[in-house]
Amino acid sequence: MVLGKPGKLRIITAKLGLDGHDIGVRVVSQMLRESGFEVIYLGPFQTAEKVIASCIQEDVDAVALSFLGGDHLPHVKTMVEQMKANHLNIPLIVGGVIPREDIPRLKEMGVDEVFTAGTPIDKILAYFRDMEVKVTGDQN
Numbered sequence: 001m002v003l004g005k006p007g008k009l010r011i012i013t014a015k016l017g018l019d020g021h022d023i024g025v026r027v028v029s030q031m032l033r034e035s036g037f038e039v040i041y042l043g044p045f046q047t048a049e050k051v052i053a054s055c056i057q058e059d060v061d062a063v064a065l066s067f068l069g070g071d072h073l074p075h076v077k078t079m080v081e082q083m084k085a086n087h088l089n090i091p092l093i094v095g096g097v098i099p100r101e102d103i104p105r106l107k108e109m110g111v112d113e114v115f116t117a118g119t120p121i122d123k124i125l126a127y128f129r130d131m132e133v134k135v136t137g138d139q140n
Helices: 023-034 048-058 072-085 100-109 121-136
Strands: 010-014 038-041 062-067 092-096 113-116
Touching (some): 010 048, 023 062, 023 092, 048 062, 062 072, 072 100
Parallel strands (some): 010 062
C-alpha cells in the first residue's frame, strides 16, 4: 500500500482452496464496485501463490479472501507467509463463515480485518472507504 497513491482503491477478492461457494464474495465484490472501488474478482479455487501473483501484477491496495468451509486458518497462514516472502505489504481482509473465537488468532497471524457472515454491507463499505482515504487521500 502506497500512501497518497492517486486513483481508486484497487482490491482483489478471491476464495482459496476447494470451497466453490462464492455467492457471498461475488455479492460483496459487486457492492464494492457499485460504490466506486476497483475490484478484481479472481473467483474460487485459487492458491495463495496465484492470489499473490495477481496482487503484484495488478498493483492492488488490499486483498480480501472469503471462506465457508472451515479451512480458513491453514489458508490464511499460507497466505500471510507468501505475502511476507513476496514483500507484499497490503491489508489482508478475511470474510465469510468465520467462528468468532478464530478472529483473535487470525489477527495475530496478520489479518487486518475480519467480517463474519451477516456483517452489514454498510460496515464493509465503511471499512474500505476509510482505507481509500488513507491510501489515495480521496474523501469522496
